[in-house]
Amino acid sequence: MDKSALIFGAIFGLLAVIFGAFGAHLLKKKLSTEQLQSFETGVKYQMYHAIVLLTLGFNLSTKTQIDNYIIYAFIIGIFLFSFSIYGLVISSANDKKLRFLGPITPLGGLSLAIGWALLIYKFVI
Template sequence: MVTATLLGAVTIAIGAFGAHGLKNFVPTDAVATFETGVRYQMYHTIALLILGSATQVPADTRKWVFRLFILGIVLFSGSIYVLALKAVLPFSVSFLGPVTPLGGLLLISGWIRWCYGLLTIKSG
């Protein structure tokens, strides 16, 4: 829960930068790309808050989903942020192209792991 609340604050700050400061430096399509990274980061931050308060979800499931979501956010949103800034960076970031889908795959894996954890809860 602590990580998710801090991540929420960071996401708002990154989003504010993207909405107010970024449009002066990069093309409009790069701003839209940046906003996609912010949106997915916030979706998963909210999901982490829900997961942290879902005590009926087994601890092992919560740990795995947390790890997958955090790594997915870093790789998916992080690579999108850097790729959106490529016009102003002094180096090539083309190597990050394959990182974005890998991050997305980790986010999807987190949701599937969460579903599996819910389906395997022993009732009663």
């Protein structure tokens, strides 16, 4: 069992619920349909991967280096991917788009993909 994966999984799951409600109720009036869809994409990916982290936390021992890499890839990926989307959407809704966040989103997606690839590698070896 990996406590850090469980803690981050639970935190990201909680925040996904809060951000989902925030988007559905408070931001709905401020955001365009496209912006709201982007925000919801961030929430969905965050929740999906929070569940993955919880599952990994209960099933990985982190005695091997690859287990640690998998968990860190998902934690970093969630943070970079989802939170950069939130920042981009909210800042653009306030007409102060934080353009530096644009390149961060694909890095988060890449980190999530690396986490999945490492998981596949672990299953194969």
